[in-house]
Amino acid sequence: GAVVSQHPSRVICKSGTSVKIECRSLDFQATTMFWYRQFPKKSLMLMATSNEGSKATYEQGVEKDKFLINHASLTLSTLTVTSAHPEDSSFYICSASTSDRTPDTQYFGPGTRLTVL
Amino acid sequence: QQQVKQSPQSLIVQKGGISIINCAYENTAFDYFPWYQQFPGKGPALLIAIRPDVSEKKEGRFTISFNKSAKQFSLHIMDSQPGDSATYFCAADRYSSASKIIFGSGTRLSIRP
Numbered sequence: 001g002a003v004v005s006q007h008p009s010r011v012i013c014k015s016g017t018s019v020k021i022e023c024r025s026l027d028f029q030a031t032t033m034f035w036y037r038q039f040p041k042k043s044l045m046l047m048a049t050s051n052e053g054s055k056a057t058y059e060q061g062v063e064k065d066k067f068l069i070n071h072a073s074l075t076l077s078t079l080t081v082t083s084a085h086p087e088d089s090s091f092y093i094c095s096a097s098t099s100d101r102t103p104d105t106q107y108f109g110p111g112t113r114l115t116v117l
Numbered sequence: 118q119q120q121v122k123q124s125p126q127s128l129i130v131q132k133g134g135i136s137i138i139n140c141a142y143e144n145t146a147f148d149y150f151p152w153y154q155q156f157p158g159k160g161p162a163l164l165i166a167i168r169p170d171v172s173e174k175k176e177g178r179f180t181i182s183f184n185k186s187a188k189q190f191s192l193h194i195m196d197s198q199p200g201d202s203a204t205y206f207c208a209a210d211r212y213s214s215a216s217k218i219i220f221g222s223g224t225r226l227s228i229r230p
Binding site for chain 1: 153158160166220
């Protein structure tokens, strides 16, 4: 199957610092990666979609200057939460899809729990 | 038009019983309907998926029933087990493009031993 990893799995940081979360597709080339945010007992909220080598497309209401997304290669995308504040505390999940497989399914990472103090 | 409505919000089923979760969509452009299972603190995992050209798909104890005219689909878990306790999300997508998956609101399923 398709495996997507995220690192770190948990991170605690002080308010005002920046945090980087990595998302890697381990056994396939991800032409598209997605970043989601999930609040407790809620559904996944899409934050942005990124294609390798191009700028991410952000969903309405998501601050692109606060949530920096880089999709530098076909196996790696990063989400940087800049100047994090307690309200940014959440569960962040990435997913990756490839046009090499049918259907064009999204494979999800295990998530990263961010806690901002 | 982009919504996927999911019910119930939570569900308690006795071990061995049948768990049923329902979803409805509006946009007829959707042609791929996956179900995801999520355990606490973990990412969602694809459980089973269906396309509108069939009315039912079965994989082990999991069955999707699809009603294209009503724009509804449901997940049935037969012989439900405590290990099935998780949150289930239905979703709608477009089969051949890396488009946005539209998720339902989720159903927290608890299987009582």
